[in-house]
Amino acid sequence: MARARKVRRDPAAPAKAPRRRRDAAVARADILDAAARRLVLSGSSGIRLQEVAAEAGVSHPTVLHHFGSRELLVEAVIARALEGIHQSLVSAIQAASALEERHLQAMIDAVADALGRGGHGRVILWLALEGHPISAGAGLSSVVEAAHAVRKASCKGAAAPREDTARVVVLAALTLVASSVLGPTIFSNVGLGGDEAAMARFRGWLTRVLWTHLDDAAPAAP
Amino acid sequence: MARARKVRRDPAAPAKAPRRRRDAAVARADILDAAARRLVLSGSSGIRLQEVAAEAGVSHPTVLHHFGSRELLVEAVIARALEGIHQSLVSAIQAASALEERHLQAMIDAVADALGRGGHGRVILWLALEGHPISAGAGLSSVVEAAHAVRKASCKGAAAPREDTARVVVLAALTLVASSVLGPTIFSNVGLGGDEAAMARFRGWLTRVLWTHLDDAAPAAP
DNA sequence: ATTACTATGGACAAGATTGTCGATAGCATC
DNA sequence: GATGCTATCGACAATCTTGTCCATAGTAAT
Numbered sequence: 001m002a003r004a005r006k007v008r009r010d011p012a013a014p015a016k017a018p019r020r021r022r023d024a025a026v027a028r029a030d031i032l033d034a035a036a037r038r039l040v041l042s043g044s045s046g047i048r049l050q051e052v053a054a055e056a057g058v059s060h061p062t063v064l065h066h067f068g069s070r071e072l073l074v075e076a077v078i079a080r081a082l083e084g085i086h087q088s089l090v091s092a093i094q095a096a097s098a099l100e101e102r103h104l105q106a107m108i109d110a111v112a113d114a115l116g117r118g119g120h121g122r123v124i125l126w127l128a129l130e131g132h133p134i135s136a137g138a139g140l141s142s143v144v145e146a147a148h149a150v151r152k153a154s155c156k157g158a159a160a161p162r163e164d165t166a167r168v169v170v171l172a173a174l175t176l177v178a179s180s181v182l183g184p185t186i187f188s189n190v191g192l193g194g195d196e197a198a199m200a201r202f203r204g205w206l207t208r209v210l211w212t213h214l215d216d217a218a219p220a221a222p
Numbered sequence: 223m224a225r226a227r228k229v230r231r232d233p234a235a236p237a238k239a240p241r242r243r244r245d246a247a248v249a250r251a252d253i254l255d256a257a258a259r260r261l262v263l264s265g266s267s268g269i270r271l272q273e274v275a276a277e278a279g280v281s282h283p284t285v286l287h288h289f290g291s292r293e294l295l296v297e298a299v300i301a302r303a304l305e306g307i308h309q310s311l312v313s314a315i316q317a318a319s320a321l322e323e324r325h326l327q328a329m330i331d332a333v334a335d336a337l338g339r340g341g342h343g344r345v346i347l348w349l350a351l352e353g354h355p356i357s358a359g360a361g362l363s364s365v366v367e368a369a370h371a372v373r374k375a376s377c378k379g380a381a382a383p384r385e386d387t388a389r390v391v392v393l394a395a396l397t398l399v400a401s402s403v404l405g406p407t408i409f410s411n412v413g414l415g416g417d418e419a420a421m422a423r424f425r426g427w428l429t430r431v432l433w434t435h436l437d438d439a440a441p442a443a444p
Numbered sequence: 445a446t447t448a449c450t451a452t453g454g455a456c457a458a459g460a461t462t463g464t465c466g467a468t469a470g471c472a473t474c
Numbered sequence: 475g476a477t478g479c480t481a482t483c484g485a486c487a488a489t490c491t492t493g494t495c496c497a498t499a500g501t502a503a504t
Contacts, residue, residue, distance in 0.1 A: 022481075027481075027482095043351065058481090061483060062483070065480090126351060128404040133407075134404070170414070171397060183396075189362050190366045202389055209431070213434070449502085452500090455497105456493105462490095463489100464488100470479105470480090
């Protein structure tokens with residue numbers, strides 16, 4: 001009975017790569033990096049252990065060893081991605097402190113870049129579509145507070161209600177997130193050209209529209 | 223050899239439901255309906271033959287019989303969904319012919335409703351994220367043309383370049399599509415309330431912003 | 445009734461995917 | 475060098491998913 005399995009190395013084996021042993025933390029980070037790329041590309045439901053493992057340079061049981069299950073890996077990579085998105089957006093926004101048009105322009109460009117680079121916009125939409133709660137959006141509330149405080153202290157529609165500022169922020173957020181995913185398609189579709197320059201011009205135009213509104217904002221009808 | 227398999231009915235079988243035979247066109251439609259629901263919910267990559275078959279009330283070989291392969295089923299359901307989205311948006315837009323603010327308001331509300339009902343906004347974003355070409359957006363070009371023609375004929379920024387009108391349309395499109403998916407999340411996040419009434423108020427605000435811009439549109443700096 | 449056509453589903457096959465188990469290999473410490 | 479810890483991986487198992495094959499069951503025409 002059964003001691004048949006002999007795991008001795010086959011001498012004709014094709015030159016096994018020597019087993020590389022990382023520190024556990026490093027291995028986890030490498031695996032999370034690979035999983036994050038899959039998250040951007042295919043969403044959380046598109047994460048496959050085999051692919052993640054291959055991209056991280058390990059075997060798939062190693063991934064399970066470090067994360068316990070696919071589900072826990074997905075949770076971990078989503079949590080890290082949301083944290084990264086939050087950091088990225090905060091630093092992109094807080095670079096513009098004063099309320100001048102060029103600062104608004106810089107902020108919008110920085111946010112658009114943050115959403116584009118690293119596929120943060122894609123991740124936000126993947127997660128929203130897949131039904132995951134998106135806690136990173138909580139940062140928007142602080143953005144609204146900061147923007148409204150500066151607005152009241154300045155002469156730019158100081159009488160406008162907080163709701164108006166919130167809506168300006170929401171409009172910018174929705175536009176930039178959507179633009180990061182279907183910007184090129186839509187832009188080239190209406191004859192604006194789908195390249196980065198066209199999107200930059202659109203952001204400049206958006207900045208002027210929002211800036212003008214911040215000026216005008218007389219508390220109009222409901 | 224091998225004629226062993228005898229498919230004779232087991233007399234103890236649990237009350238087989240009588241086999242129901244649809245017309246081929248009806249069966250295809252039923253299956254496409256089920257697949258379309260899966261498309262809205264999980265995207266094209268989330269379509270499973272078993273689930274679609276069960277939801278359509280057939281077995282999965284029947285689905286393959288009518289569509290040949292999963293890939294062809296996915297192509298068919300995407301094509302039908304894009305066609306439906308196109309029709310839905312066209313009828314929502316062409317209801318507003320003249321250029322008055324209440325017409326713009328009605329148009330924006332109708333488009334938002336079309337994107338929300340039936341999950342058209344979700345489908346657009348699923349397909350964009352999954353990398354499928356979205357031909358339905360081609361309708362935007364005609365929207366731009368129509369809007370710009372009306373604009374030139376009226377007194378609303380008649381001197382504005384076509385680019386400006388195109389950007390207004392793009393801004394509305396991006397905002398409404400994004401709003402259909404992550405509207406509730408974002409709105410409640412900034413304290414505007416995530417219910418339908420809040421989103422309706424936002425659309426009213428958006429209408430005024432766009433309308434004001436259409437007035438102001440002096441051809442400003444780049 | 446008989447025949448022809450085809451929509452339908454049960455059983456099976458092949459591959460993909462997640463998860464388990466045990467052996468091995470790298471590294472630190474003694 | 476010997477020992478202990480554990481990161482790593484090969485092999486296997488269980489389940490899911492797609493696709494094939496074929497017998498069966500409706501339906502219409504003869």
